[in-house]
Amino acid sequence: MTRPEHIGWAPWGAYAKWVTITVAVILSGLALGFGGASEVSADPAAALPKGAESATAIRLQQRLPSGQLLPALVVYSRAGGLTGQDRAAITGDAGRLAALAEGRRLPPPRFGPDGDVALVTVPLDGSLSNAELTEVVGRIRAEGRQGLPAGARVEVTGGAGFKVDLAAVFKGADITLLAVTAGVVALLLLLTYRSPWLWLVPLTVIGVADRVAGEIVAVLTRTTGLTVDDSTLGITSVLVFGAGTNYALLLIARYREQLRLHGDRHVAMTGAVRSAAPAILASSATVTLALGTLAFAASPFNRAIGMAGAIGIVTAVAFALLVLPAAMVLFGRGLFWPFAPKVGQADPTRTGPWSRIGAAVSRRPAVMTAVSLAVLAVLALGIGGVRSGLSQTERFRDRVEAITGQETLSRAFPPGSAQPLVVIARTSAAEAVRAAASAIPGNPRVTVTERTPEYTRADVVLKAEPGSDAEFAAIRDLRAAVHAVPGASAVVGGPAAADLDERDAAVRDQKLIIPLVLAVVLLVLLLLLRSVVAAVTLVLTVVASFAASFGAGWFAFTHFFGFPALDLSVPLLSFLFLVALGVDYNIFLITRAREETPRAGTRQGVVxxxxxxxxxxxxxxxxLAAVFAVLGVLPLITLTQIGVIVGFGVLLDTLLVRSVLVPALVTLLGDRFWWPGAPHRAGSPGSREAGLVPEGSR
Structure with missing residues (x-):
């Protein structure tokens, strides 16, 4: 039997394991102690795509007096119409609310054409911190309700209302997400290993990796200008827990195999790492590089997820291949009790249920391939009629007051009047810009609202329904018209223009990033397997899996969840996560098939x-599917949609594509699957390191 000293130096060696654990504890402690909180940008233009005209409009507007303000819109309503007593109370509120505006003049209350809704605008200081703004908006809500006759209703919305309510729905969400994720992982690890304590080791290691990754991201937000929000951090945590636990499961499975061959746990761990590391490194490299392609995205949200997610994956694989092996060998075989592996014990998986499934697939590969593809094709039919783009009021599952207030305004006033388009132009050409804006199809209402010696602002109210194709077409017409005014340097902004810019950026990102992701995955598979046929086949299977899960997800959203559309970022991020993470399971399967093929042949090797x-x-x-489903605890519909599509896709990939379709295709292709390469011969160094040659034959 191989002695411990023959393994050479390794972080999990008899003495080195203590050094590894000590260094990991110290470095993790330093990261957790000095990482600090993530810095969130207060600049609204920073959340818009690079080069977006709406972002330019925001920065120009900040040079005007109104750009320093954040409006709180106080909306009064009563079914059947506001009474004279209501109107008197609203007028009295306007006087009291002026004090909260720090002396700024409030415009008179506006009443809807049907007399059932009134609006009071309270201009607040845009530099208020979240805590200060929350306090002021709370006082506005209290003042609005005070003295209001029974049956009347008041809601506070606008920029101030949305900012406060968004902060409120995310309050404590990070702790909830972490707790639910850790609980799900703990339960599934316990069920997987059926050991009362084995699950604690990978869960602790990956949990620390998640916290360290979060602190690294926090440092980068303060040193590189990386902009993150709660949803970015939530997705990063899911990636660390999901991918990190996957790597841990593969490593521990190999370790269990090696413990049946070696009496010394350090030697067994060396064999486990040597055989598992190539697949784990290839898998993590695929995900990291795929996330890295988001650096080319126009959307700041996508770029942030790319950088933060890549950091999370690198941290997870470092802990899985360095810290986890050292932590595992701290304990003896009793860590696996009551199912501790013994030296010389037969591997039960060789004759287990998955062996029988593989044999059944190999007997009828053509039928299995046809059935699998038919199932994927039926699921993919749901893609038809997909709608993308959620309005500001449609992005939250919780019906917060800012959303209901905005909906009340939208029903009472002409479309777009609550959030008009903003045109900013040189004052010298302001009149020409106003005339050009008024002349576009639809004859919008154009009102000059602000003027300085340098710039003039005009508000434009379109007649098209918000979020409709007609509205976006009108915005394009408006931009074309004002851009054509000589010397105006005019730009068009506002919430609707920002939605259009985000939509255009999403389309651009999909056309650029999706081919890059496919190229990255294909390249990693070519380098790992050295087979063109294998690499192309595996890429096509994960693309088919994505199409099926995307179609099934859209069907579920429209028929069960009641979502009006997909968020703009969902198709790209779902594709990236499913393709990059889904190919992991193909890598785990096919790298093992490559090891088994030299002694058993391609057909029996894949079985x-x-x-x-x-x-x-x-x-x-x-x-992994359960961890992605945990994204649903956060209040954004975006995260719910990503969680559902990726979670279902991972299950589909695991239970159908990797278990039936891929083995069937390998069987049909035979040795051609490895073209132009071929698996190494039995008895080669690669076979020995993988544990394919019995120890006594060395």
């Missing part, structure tokens, strides 16, 4: 690979 990896990969897939 053997499915037999020994089926259990661990299925556990990993169920766990």
């Amino acid at each position: 053997a690979a499915l037999a020994v990896t089926g259990g661990v990969i299925t556990s990993a897939g169920i766990l």
